[in-house]
Amino acid sequence: MKMLDWTIVETLAALDSAKVSALELAEAHIAAVGSLNPHLNAFITITPEIARKQAHAADVARRAGAAPALAGVPLAIKDLFCSENVRTTAGSKILGPFIPPYESTVTGKLLSAGAVVLGKANLDEFAMGSSNITSAYGPATNPWKRDDGVKLVPGGSSGGSASAVAARIAMGATGTDTGGSIRQPASFCGIVGIKPTYGRCSRFGIIAFASSLDQAGPMARSVEDCAILLEIMSGFDPKDSTSADRTVPNFRAACGRNIAGMRVGIPLEYRVSGMAPEIEKLWQAGIEWLKQEGAEIFDVSLPHTKYGLPVYYIVAPAEASSNLARYDGVRFGARVEGEDLIEMYERTRAAGFGAEVKRRIMIGTYVLSEGYYDAYYLKAQKVRSLILRDFREAFANVDVLLTPTTPSAAFAVGEKMDDPVTMYLNDVFTVPASLAGVPAMSVPAGLDARGLPLGLQVIGRHFDEESVFAIAAALERAADFRSLPQLRAGATP
Amino acid sequence: MSLDPATVRRIAKLARIHLDEDELPRLQKELNTILGYVEQLAEVNVEGVIPLSGGTEAAMRMREDVVSDGGYPEKILANAPDRIGNFFAVPKVVE
Amino acid sequence: MSYTIEGATGPWELVIGLEVHAQIISKSKLFSGAATDFGAAENSQVSFIDAGFPGMLPVINRECVAQAVRTGLGLEAHINLVSRFDRKNYFYADLPQGYQISQFKHPIVGAGKIEIRLESGDVRTIAITRLHLEQDAGKSMHDQHASKSLVDLNRSGIALMEIVSEPDMRSPEEAGAYLRKLRTIVRYLGTCDGNMDEGSMRADVNVSVRKPGEAFRTRCEIKNVNSIRFVMQAVEAEARRQVEVWEAGGTVDQETRLFDPTRGETRSMRSKEDAHDYRYFPEPDLQPLVLDESWIEELKCSLPELPDQKCTRLMRDYGIPPYDATVLVMERSTADFYELVARGRDGKLVSNWMLGDFFAGLNRTGRTIETSPVSADNFGSLLDLITDGTINGKIAKEILEIMIDTGEAPRAIVEARGLRQVTDIGAIDAAIAQVLAANADKVAEYRSGKEKLFGYFVGQVMKAMSGKGNPALVNEALKRKL
C-alpha cells in the first residue's frame, strides 16, 4: 500500500488535506506490523489499542483545526524509553515485568505533538550492542537481504527501530545513541538517523546505559523527517541536570539551506586499513557531491581517533556498572529468591542479565575498583579530553566533518562474534563523536557490492545540528538513494 | 594486566552477579581480551590533561526548595516483587 | 593531667575522630521534590528518583546547598567555589540506586574548626577536615517480620551534611563536648535540628589507643551512634577493648563496629563480611557545583550570631562568668530568654536564678525553655520582687515553683497568698519576743557563749513569721535583743 511508503512530510500533507485519516494510517501500520513483525521481531511489545486511540484523537483534533505538529504520525518507540503504563523492558529479562508509572520526557513531547505509538521497538539489552543479538526478546532482523540470502543483523542497539522504519511498518522511530546506536543501525538498514548534541534531548525517563554519553534521537526515512522529529524531541528539561537550556532551532528549515561556502573537513584518521573499497568509494562520492553544491573540502586531523574505542570501552562500562546496580530485585523487575539478601541479589542479577551486559558490568566494576581506577578510568577520561580537544581544533577551521558511518555493511548473525572486541570495532567511526558530545548523523548514500546499504556520517559542532542537517540534506539529494529492502510492508517477502 | 580467576570471582562478588564455576574460564578470557584491547591507552601522553567527566561542561543548575513530588506510595510499590503492606520486603538481614 | 586509660603496661592515650551525619533542614530532598517530614506513613514521601527507578535523574536543591554553605561558614571553614558529586557504589536493600550520591574528592566545604570548653574550664580547638553533601539512604527494619526485612524509603534522598573532624579528641568528655558544640552550632544556624532521637544527627566514631608519644595505631569505626551519652560510652568501651587486645599481645583490626548501649560494649558488624570497595567515580548525571562568591557573601551576611560570639557578648554585656555564659548559649532559645530577662536587671542574679532553680523546675516537670509556662516577663517580675524587697529569696523559690506549676504571675501569687515580706519592725520584734520567751534555756546557753545557736533563733523567728520576715531585719533585731 502506497501510504506506508510515505515520508512524514508527505503524510502530514495527506492528513492535512484529508486524503487519509490518522485512523486509516494507523490501521494500515497495525496490519503491517502484524504481518511483518513475526519476521523482523522489530517490536518487543505492540500497542495497537493505544495507537487506535491516539489516531482517533489526532483525527478529532485535526477536524477541530487544532492538530499538533505530529498528529497522526505512527512511530516506533525504542524500548529504552519509559512509557507510562506500558511494559518497558530495555531488552532485558530483568525488566520483563516492569510497567513504568511515568513517561519519558522525549516520548511525552512526541505524544503531546500527537504521535501515534505502534509499540516498543527491540534493542540490544540495555542498549549494549551493535547487532541486536543481545536482546533477551530475540534479535531483530534487518529487512535487507544480502546476495547469499542469510539473515542479517539490523545493527544496534536501536536495531528494532531501524528495522521497523526501513521495513515501512513505522514512519519514524526514537532511538538512543551511546556510541553509535542510532547511526550504525540507520546505516545498516538504509535509513536516516541523528544523534544530536549531548544535552539537546532530555534523558529523563530513558533507561540509562552510560549517562555521560546517552542521547536520544530520531530515525526516519528522510533527513527532513528526522528534522521534524528532532525539533519535537528536543528542548530544555528541568528534570535532567545535563539538559541544555537553549532554544531549539528550526531544523526543518536548515534542511533547505544552501551549502555553498560551507567548510567540510575530511578526517585523515578515519581512513582505516581494511576498510571495504566500496566504503572508500562512497566517501569519495560524498566529497564530490558536496563540492558540486559549492562546499569547500579540507583535510583535517583528529589525532586521537584510534583511542576512541578503548576510551569508550572503559567509560561506558564503568558508568553502566553503576547505572545497572539498581536492578536488584527489590523495587521492580524480576527477582530470583535466595537464602539471604546477598544471594537474592546475586541470583537475580545472574538470571536477569544476559552475557554481554554481565561482561560490561564486570569490566566497569573492575576499572573503577581500588588500585585500577587511575590506570583505567582516570586515564580514559583524560584521553576523552584529548578527543574533545581534537574536535574543537578541527571545528575551528571547518563547519562539519564527513566520514563513513561504519567500516562495513550489515553482517550476518554469527559473523564478527569471535570475541567481543571484533564486535566493538563496528563503532570505530561513531564512538568519537559520542565521546565529544557533538551531533552526528547517518544518511544512506549507496549500496555495497552485495546490495546492502551504506551510510555517510556528518558530524557537527556542539549545538550546531543545523549545519549537520544542511549537509546531510545535500548528500541525500545528491545520493538519491531509492533502493528498498526486500522485506517491507507492501512487498511480498 | 591480566585477570586471574580469583580476581574475576572478586569482581563478580562486588557486582553482585552469581557466577557458576564453569562460566569462569570463558568470562576470564573475554574480560582479558577487552582489557588487552584498552591497554593501548597506556601509550597516550596525558600529562597535564584535565579529565573529562560528564557529557557537558556547563555548571550545575539548582532547583528551588519546594515539595513537588512523592505522595504516591502505591505507584512506588506497584512493581515490587515482594511487599508487606506499604514496605518493600527482602530476605531478612542480620546485622 | 590528660585523660588516659590505665593498663597493665601503663597509661594509654585515646585518639578520637568523629564523622557526623547531620540531616539538613529543607522542605524537599537533596535531588528530588519529595517531602522530608519525620514520621510520615511508609514510602509516602518517596519520588521515583528516591526509589531509584529506571530513567530517573537527580536535580539539586538550592536550599540544601545554601545550608551546607551556612554550616561551613559557622565552622569558620573554607567554602570551595567548585565542588563535585561522586557516586559511592555498594549494594544494600535501603540504597535504591545501588550507589549513594556523595562528594568524595571535591567537597563543598574544606578545613574549619570548633572550640570546645571542658569542665576543667580548658578550651580546646578541634579541627574540622571537611563537610560534604550527600543523600541519605532509606530505612531497613529487621525485627518486624520472622523471615523478612522491611524497607521504607521515606528517608532515601534526604540531604545530609557529613562533617568530618581530625582525630583531635583525646577523651570521652572531649568527644561529647565536640558533638554538643556541633549540635549547638547547626541548631543556631537552622541547618539541622540536631534531633538525635529521630536520627537527624548520627555519629560514626573513630577510636584508637596509643602509648603517650606514639604514632597512631589502628582505628575502629563505630557506626551510627545516636546520642551524645552513647558516643562517650562507646569511646570508653571501645578504647578499653583495644587496650585489652594490645596488652594481650594481639592486634586491633581496622573494622566497622556497632555500639550496644544495653551491654555497654561494641561488637563487630557481621553483615560487612566482604571488604568494601566503593568504586567512587564522578557522578555523570550532575555537573560540577559552582558557587557564586556574591551568593556566599549574601549567606554570610544573613547568618545569626553564633554561640561563641554570643558567649563573649553575654559576658561583656551582662557581666556573667564564662561558665554561666557557656551554659546559657548552648541553646539559642535559652540565651534569648536570658537576654529578655537580663536586659535592665542584674545579669548575674538572672543567670543564678535561671541556671539554678528555674532549670531545676523545668527539668522536674519535663519541660524546656520553649514549653516553659513561665514567661520571660513573669520570671523578670519575680526577680524584681526580690530586688525591691517585696519578698525574700526563700519565698521567691516557693513562688517560682508555683509559677512553674500554674503559669501564674508572681505578683498575683504574692498578693493572693499574702507572701509579701514583713519589714515592719514591730511585727519582727513581737515574733522575736515570743521566740525568746519560749526558749529561755537556749537564750541562756547562747548568752553563755554558744553562739552557733544564733541560726536556730533565726529559723524559729522566720518560722513564726511563716517565712515572710525580711532576713536582714530579722538578723539585725535578733542581735540587738540577744
Ligand SMILES: [Mg+2]
Ligand atoms: Mg563516613
Ligand SMILES: [Zn+2]
Ligand atoms: Zn556519609
